[in-house]
Amino acid sequence: MNASVAALAVQNVSVDLGGRSVLTGTDLTVDRGELVGLIGPNGAGKTTLLRTVLGLLAPSAGRVLVEGRPSRPGRAPIGYVPQRHEFAWDFPISVADAVMTGLTGALGPFRRPGAAQWEAVADALERVRMTSLADRPVGQLSGGQRQRVLVARALAAQPAVLLLDEPFTGLDMPTQELLTVLFADLAREGRAVLMTTHDLLSALDGCDRIALLNRTVIATGTPTELAADPALWMATFGVGPDSALLRILKAA
Amino acid sequence: MNPIDFLTDLLNPDLAFLPKALAVAVMSSIVCGVVGTFVVLRGMAFIGDAVAHAVFPGLAVAFVVGGNLVLGGTIAGVLTAVLVAVFSQNRRLKEDSIIGVFFVAAFALGIVIISQAPGYAGSLQQFLFGSITGIPDSDLYVVAGTGVVVLAVVFLLSKEFVTISLDRESARAMGVPVFRLDLVLYILVTLAVVISVQTIGNILVLALLITPAATARLLTDRLGIMMMLAPVIGGVSALVGLYVSWSWDFPTGGTIVLVLTAAFLTAWFLAPRQGLLAKHRGRNRIRTSEIRATATTALIEPDPDLQPLKAGA
Numbered sequence: 001m002n003a004s005v006a007a008l009a010v011q012n013v014s015v016d017l018g019g020r021s022v023l024t025g026t027d028l029t030v031d032r033g034e035l036v037g038l039i040g041p042n043g044a045g046k047t048t049l050l051r052t053v054l055g056l057l058a059p060s061a062g063r064v065l066v067e068g069r070p071s072r073p074g075r076a077p078i079g080y081v082p083q084r085h086e087f088a089w090d091f092p093i094s095v096a097d098a099v100m101t102g103l104t105g106a107l108g109p110f111r112r113p114g115a116a117q118w119e120a121v122a123d124a125l126e127r128v129r130m131t132s133l134a135d136r137p138v139g140q141l142s143g144g145q146r147q148r149v150l151v152a153r154a155l156a157a158q159p160a161v162l163l164l165d166e167p168f169t170g171l172d173m174p175t176q177e178l179l180t181v182l183f184a185d186l187a188r189e190g191r192a193v194l195m196t197t198h199d200l201l202s203a204l205d206g207c208d209r210i211a212l213l214n215r216t217v218i219a220t221g222t223p224t225e226l227a228a229d230p231a232l233w234m235a236t237f238g239v240g241p242d243s244a245l246l247r248i249l250k251a252a
Numbered sequence: 253m254n255p256i257d258f259l260t261d262l263l264n265p266d267l268a269f270l271p272k273a274l275a276v277a278v279m280s281s282i283v284c285g286v287v288g289t290f291v292v293l294r295g296m297a298f299i300g301d302a303v304a305h306a307v308f309p310g311l312a313v314a315f316v317v318g319g320n321l322v323l324g325g326t327i328a329g330v331l332t333a334v335l336v337a338v339f340s341q342n343r344r345l346k347e348d349s350i351i352g353v354f355f356v357a358a359f360a361l362g363i364v365i366i367s368q369a370p371g372y373a374g375s376l377q378q379f380l381f382g383s384i385t386g387i388p389d390s391d392l393y394v395v396a397g398t399g400v401v402v403l404a405v406v407f408l409l410s411k412e413f414v415t416i417s418l419d420r421e422s423a424r425a426m427g428v429p430v431f432r433l434d435l436v437l438y439i440l441v442t443l444a445v446v447i448s449v450q451t452i453g454n455i456l457v458l459a460l461l462i463t464p465a466a467t468a469r470l471l472t473d474r475l476g477i478m479m480m481l482a483p484v485i486g487g488v489s490a491l492v493g494l495y496v497s498w499s500w501d502f503p504t505g506g507t508i509v510l511v512l513t514a515a516f517l518t519a520w521f522l523a524p525r526q527g528l529l530a531k532h533r534g535r536n537r538i539r540t541s542e543i544r545a546t547a548t549t550a551l552i553e554p555d556p557d558l559q560p561l562k563a564g565a
Binding site for chain 1: 285293294408409411412414415417418419420421423425426427428469472473474475478
């Protein structure tokens with residue numbers, strides 16, 4: 001590991017989808033040990049940015065470097081945690097087996113999981129404190145437990161970068177707090193963690209840095225720095241000075 | 253007719269077509285049960301139906317020119333699957349509309365082609381509703397060989413199929429070739445359908461693919477068990493269906509499907525956890541749980557739905 005190279009570097013990235021420009025000149029770096037919140041309105045390009053980082057979309061300009069190398073699906077050490085509704089929770093599979101599918105890409109075709117893989121799954125489950133539910137069918141889990149399973153699946157391959165897409169959606173505040181603590185811990189252990197969220201309070205409370213996104217990264221900074229500058233939020237969300245959003249910002 | 257007479261008929265050299273039909277029906281049920289597990293879990297029943305119809309022109313061409321039915325059906329099925337995949341790239345139409353266009357077109361083409369053959373009405377009925385007579389010996393080997401290949405591919409790629417069934421985007425992000433695996437799955441469905449069409453018929457083959465797997469899903473929350481149960485349910489139903497149809501002179505395909513449906517309904521009502529009876533019993537269980545716990549601790553598995561969720565979230 002080269003300490004001078006950021007775990008994730010998005011450099012001047014532009015992305016077009018269906019002939020329409022979605023992101024332009026986007027810059028963002030996330031270092032190991034950092035939990036960064038990506039905040040912006042619907043349609044700002046948050047999901048597009050995540051998909052570009054994963055290498056699923058090719059930027060029309062700029063580049064994405066993971067540990068100094070261009071991002072490619074299956075090659076870059078990235079763990080992806082999709083929104084909970086993306087996962088087929090009615091599938092008849094246990095928690096441990098679901099987490100094992102996080103190693104499918106690393107194992108490659110025709111190979112069966114061995115002792116090393118099951119150990120990695122056990123470690124990942126331990127990390128999100130789901131060990132006691134390892135044998136339970138995924139369909140019987142609560143929303144917070146489901147989010148933990150998806151995080152464990154992403155952790156199984158021991159990625160340097162963890163991407164979380166809207167992990168708090170539909171969860172109550174105590175569950176959000178527990179997850180925020182978990183994400184911060186995962187960052188402290190030496191991973192670069194980037195999460196998109198609509199939940200301003202959780203983001204301001206738990207993230208080390210926040211990036212405001214609307215077609216490009218408008219500003220990055222610590223929660224305290226950004227909360228002190230309402231103009232940035234008005235630009236990002238396109239709201240006026242009397243918006244409830246700004247009152248939440250002041251309260252936080 | 254009692255089962256002994258059925259056994260006697262099976263061994264009667266004058267009725268040589270009967271054991272052949274039984275072997276083909278049971279083998280194809282087993283293959284359909286395993287492949288059907290993924291069809292059911294991915295909500296692909298409509299695609300299964302489409303493939304079943306799409307193989308028809310291939311069967312018709314093979315029939316008219318006297319070629320191999322399995323080969324003809326496979327080519328037509330795969331061709332239609334590829335056409336659907338290609339035309340689905342147009343985002344203005346959803347995939348199910350494309351499938352709707354192509355599978356009916358394929359079926360229509362099959363009807364036109366088969367009308368060119370002499371004795372058209374009879375052979376059409378045979379294709380649509382199945383027949384247990386006239387299975388050549390070579391088909392036994394083709395069905396067995398194809399079945400083994402299909403099962404081997406499912407076994408070798410089950411890890412990948414599970415991964416893309418759970419969550420396609422994460423699978424793509426891991427570098428798993430989702431589109432190619434989809435095509436492989438379509439081809440496996442096509443092969444399972446083609447080897448089954450002869451005995452059970454083009455219209456009814458969907459039941460062989462869906463019903464055993466759906467029945468198995470009602471009975472278990474474990475994929476491994478489901479993939480064992482579905483072929484067993486399919487195979488036993490094929491045996492019972494053939495026996496019933498032979499005894500009472502019912503059409504074979506229809507009888508097998510009705511036996512499968514009976515198995516499905518039985519599971520619906522009697523499944524240990526999700527069944528109606530189990531749900532009813534669940535309400536009384538709390539009262540009797542203490543007595544049972546002391547008497548038969550080892551026999552009763554606690555119902556997780558009734559357990560308080562453990563701490564951790």
